[in-house]
Amino acid sequence: MATTIKDVAQYTGLSIATISKYINGGNVLEDNRKRIGEAIEVLDYKVNYAARSLKTNKTMTVGILLPSLFTPFFSLICAYIEPLLKSHGYSMIVCSYHDDPIEEISKLKFLQALSIDGIVAVPTTVTADELTALKIPVVLMDRNVPGLDSVVTDNINAVHDVVEELIIHGHRRIGIILGPPTVTTAYERKLGYERAFADYNLPIDESLIRIGEYDIATGYREMIELLNMKPLPTAVVVSSHDITVGAIMAAYERKLKIPDDIYFVGYDEEQITKVFNAPVTTVLQPLVEIAQSVTELLVKRMNGDYSGYPQLNRLKTTLLRHQPISKIE
Amino acid sequence: MATTIKDVAQYTGLSIATISKYINGGNVLEDNRKRIGEAIEVLDYKVNYAARSLKTNKTMTVGILLPSLFTPFFSLICAYIEPLLKSHGYSMIVCSYHDDPIEEISKLKFLQALSIDGIVAVPTTVTADELTALKIPVVLMDRNVPGLDSVVTDNINAVHDVVEELIIHGHRRIGIILGPPTVTTAYERKLGYERAFADYNLPIDESLIRIGEYDIATGYREMIELLNMKPLPTAVVVSSHDITVGAIMAAYERKLKIPDDIYFVGYDEEQITKVFNAPVTTVLQPLVEIAQSVTELLVKRMNGDYSGYPQLNRLKTTLLRHQPISKIE
């Protein structure tokens, strides 16, 4: 059996109450502090977190619920969040629901059952009621559910601004490949596209708006569709890392030169676009700030501070201008 | 306060022992089973895992210790392992030590302190003694430490076989970019390179063996070095995802055509190489099988089955032949 607080008490001749106080930073005589410290060292005492949790109802563990771990956007977010949570003393349990609404809710219940202290969730179909019913602080990430704390990016303006720039440079036939409209990010990105055209009183060719999943297959398939159109779109904007990958695959397969044959705007993809000799202009979401904001907000909530609830934190994207936007006469 | 086993006992008029038995699959009268099931439903009873852990000394949680979460090889491994562990009832706590030996050991202690049931670790500098001192089942992944269970890939033959093929096709000046030789994978891959040359009684130009970290910067820097050589290497083999990315960046920056100007063999990189119109030949590690093997072995150990300890499971890589190996006369 591992050594317990009791052993330390016995070893030092003090009571377990004093040891507990020492551990939790209470007032203990300097002399005793030293003895306890030594005893802990000698006996190699470690706090039993299960026992502590039983008393405190805290597990110092946070659950991260993601649609997928296979796409860099989510795994990178994890990479950024992990040390931040750790700096507040929290461990991170990672759960993916594999883009499955049923697994989404079941994993949520699973996390609840673990009695973790908080949840960071990227929701797809789960509702505000289901989320609040958990009775655990939840901060949503990337996707918004009204009435709950969330940290998202300014999807509307992200797409609006780049499409507007394309319009200003004379582009009219601008293809866009979007995720499912049930996901808030896809809905908002579509809105950004539409608003840019509305701002300039331009008609929208609905066939240029391609909708699918946030995956490589969609990027490839819809890019092919766009490239089959006559006349060809002069520019294509995509809306996720995986869609970017698929779309570039399609463009290369068709021997299209970017940006000479078609102007292309990627999304959340740095690596591939860096590797090309003609790097691609790309919308980048602020991963670091998202991670910081989510962590900060969740920790605040877990500390019982519900000021400003529900809080919606919308962060700006940046545009990596690797290629001057081509002019259309 | 949440409802406890006690509440269920009271509600049903049975004792807590019976409820406990019901929960843990013991013998309970069919009639009582039904009543208990209903009571649990009505009262919305949930097991308190902290209390259970306190009794059983099991947390049903596994720690994953990685050098980094920023590189796809590790984050994908996580993606594959998570559902497998889940199917055995385990949650997964993810920890990265950011390629820092000090953090490596401290995170290991941290995981130990959490009293998780098992650890999957990708070690860099940690020793067998430090690992066994944890008194927790540990299965190493990707990198081997003698005397411990581990699941690795056959690094020697992975590199040997592709280099041999290059030699057979007439290549003599074959560059290779490796990770730090203190990491077993890099050491083994170097060995594979050397053995291939030894097999054919060919001398090795040591300046073609480039060593650095498993990161993009190394790939870029060392590829530039190789491309500055006269005469140019006729082929370059790299040894990690990130090195692949960096090396391709360098090649494209230098306007080199792959495989016309130089034959290139990537490692663990599917996406970028797929995106090219001339996809790159690539060594692929079997992520799925690694995940399966690691999970299986760790679960076995956590169940107390130490047969065959220490077990070294070496898995074969595959070679994605996207480009016929160029012939050198």
Added chain:
DNA sequence: TTGTACGCGTTATCAT
């Protein structure tokens, strides 16, 4: 098959 009672290791209350 079911019930009683104890202990797991900790925190927290209340005396001292």
Added chain:
DNA sequence: ATGATAACGCGTACAA
């Protein structure tokens, strides 16, 4: 400042 002790919720002898 320190100590005795009662919970926290569960599993499990042991008894019935």
